[in-house]
Amino acid sequence: MKKAKRSRQALETAVHGVFLLLGLITVGCVLAITVYLVLSGIPAIREIGLWNFLFGKEWASTAADPKFGILPFLLTSVYGTAGAILLGVPVGFLTAVYLAKAAPPRLRAALSGAVSLLAGIPSVVYGLVGMMVLVPGIRKLFGLPDGASLLAGILVLAAMILPSIIKVSVTALEAVPPEYEDASLALGATKEETWFRVSVPAARSGIAAAVVLGVGRALGEAMAVIMVSGNAPNMPSLFESVRFLTTAVASEMSYSSGLQRQALFSIALVLYLFILLINAALNYFLKRDKEGGK
Numbered sequence: 001m002k003k004a005k006r007s008r009q010a011l012e013t014a015v016h017g018v019f020l021l022l023g024l025i026t027v028g029c030v031l032a033i034t035v036y037l038v039l040s041g042i043p044a045i046r047e048i049g050l051w052n053f054l055f056g057k058e059w060a061s062t063a064a065d066p067k068f069g070i071l072p073f074l075l076t077s078v079y080g081t082a083g084a085i086l087l088g089v090p091v092g093f094l095t096a097v098y099l100a101k102a103a104p105p106r107l108r109a110a111l112s113g114a115v116s117l118l119a120g121i122p123s124v125v126y127g128l129v130g131m132m133v134l135v136p137g138i139r140k141l142f143g144l145p146d147g148a149s150l151l152a153g154i155l156v157l158a159a160m161i162l163p164s165i166i167k168v169s170v171t172a173l174e175a176v177p178p179e180y181e182d183a184s185l186a187l188g189a190t191k192e193e194t195w196f197r198v199s200v201p202a203a204r205s206g207i208a209a210a211v212v213l214g215v216g217r218a219l220g221e222a223m224a225v226i227m228v229s230g231n232a233p234n235m236p237s238l239f240e241s242v243r244f245l246t247t248a249v250a251s252e253m254s255y256s257s258g259l260q261r262q263a264l265f266s267i268a269l270v271l272y273l274f275i276l277l278i279n280a281a282l283n284y285f286l287k288r289d290k291e292g293g294k
Helices: 002-048 050-055 071-102 105-120 123-142 150-174 178-186 191-202 204-220 223-228 245-255 258-293
Strands: none
Touching (some): 002 050, 050 071, 050 258, 071 105, 071 191, 071 245, 150 204, 150 223, 204 245, 204 258
């Protein structure tokens, strides 16, 4: 018995050590990426000037007198992500509620498979479909000379973030203890009232995490949007060709050098800080909400 107990304790210690090592490796990777981006991006910001870099309206990195203003890219990414969230979150959230609470088993299995398939489709396929179907459709519908625009980018991003929002939200809703719903139904609430007034508030942390994943996917996408948005460094307009922060890096990194290359790393640093700020804001509001509910 003592020998078996010692073996079990040794196994538990080894497993804990492996988990600790994996956790440290993960944290180390995050720190390494952070340090590398800061060291690579700060020199360009110092040379260009923070104000000129963030609020300059002209990007001409290969001109005789180069300009490195990223305000058009910054606003395009903000507007594009906001538009994708405004379209994708309600659709994804309502779909998740239906799948988790109301869908018949067979239909749920079919829809869950379709959502998983959407999650596995490569970005270039989304971009190709958007370029062949969506861009010509926008051109004909609105009578534009070119359908490659911010609107096309928003629609493609909204479709791309749906699987993440749906799958994570479904998992969060299914984790709500059934006793909560039983108590609500026993008090006379309808099923719909129970879903939206009991289950959804109880799963809000998981749903918020789904939204953050969607924001991260939308902010970080490059291949699909570069195919449908026109990739022109213009100030953002719904029906104009635009360039996102990610596509600015992807389109110029292969031939960049010197200050231009450093400026592209600075753009990557701005993207990274965006994600950090979004996560920090979400954690703050969730924590405040929990403290207010006590």
